[in-house]
Amino acid sequence: MKDLWEGIKVFFGACVITALILWFLFLYSVIYSLWLTISLKNWKAFFVFWWRLIDGILAALGHAFFQIGYALDLIWNVNGEAVEDVVTYVEETEFSKKNVSLSASIGKESIDGNLTPFGVKLSNFLNWVFKQKSHAEDSWNYQEERNKLLEKYFN
Numbered sequence: 367m368k369d370l371w372e373g374i375k376v377f378f379g380a381c382v383i384t385a386l387i388l389w390f391l392f393l394y395s396v397i398y399s400l401w402l403t404i405s406l407k408n409w410k411a412f413f414v415f416w417w418r419l420i421d422g423i424l425a426a427l428g429h430a431f432f433q434i435g436y437a438l439d440l441i442w443n444v445n446g447e448a449v450e451d452v453v454t455y456v457e458e459t460e461f462s463k464k465n466v467s468l469s470a471s472i473g474k475e476s477i478d479g480n481l482t483p484f485g486v487k488l489s490n491f492l493n494w495v496f497k498q499k500s501h502a503e504d505s506w507n508y509q510e511e512r513n514k515l516l517e518k519y520f521n
Contacts, residue, residue, distance in 0.1 A: 469502050473505045
């Protein structure tokens, strides 16, 4: 529950800050792009500036969609007992734990050599879907490194 409230506070705080400063940033960008075009005496500078601005905004939106996908993966893992029962014979796993993705849980079992034949096929399917060589294993390695950083900087 604490994680939910922290996320809500950050989201609404970001919305308030966005409402306060986004208009200024946009106005400044318009003025700056015009000044850049005039000072450089190059009409292309205006379009290059706006191309980079739009590209950066789209990259930020792509990052937001990625985070939503990652959050869904976390939800799947919290409900992952059924997946655990079909991908591994081991009971003490990362499945059903919060803040661990389903991909990472499968990756841990893959690294430990505990996947069933169906688990191996599921891991290979994830590799194919995400166009990676070892999606699940890399997810576990990402989880481990992320935990180290969180421990170092936030605990």
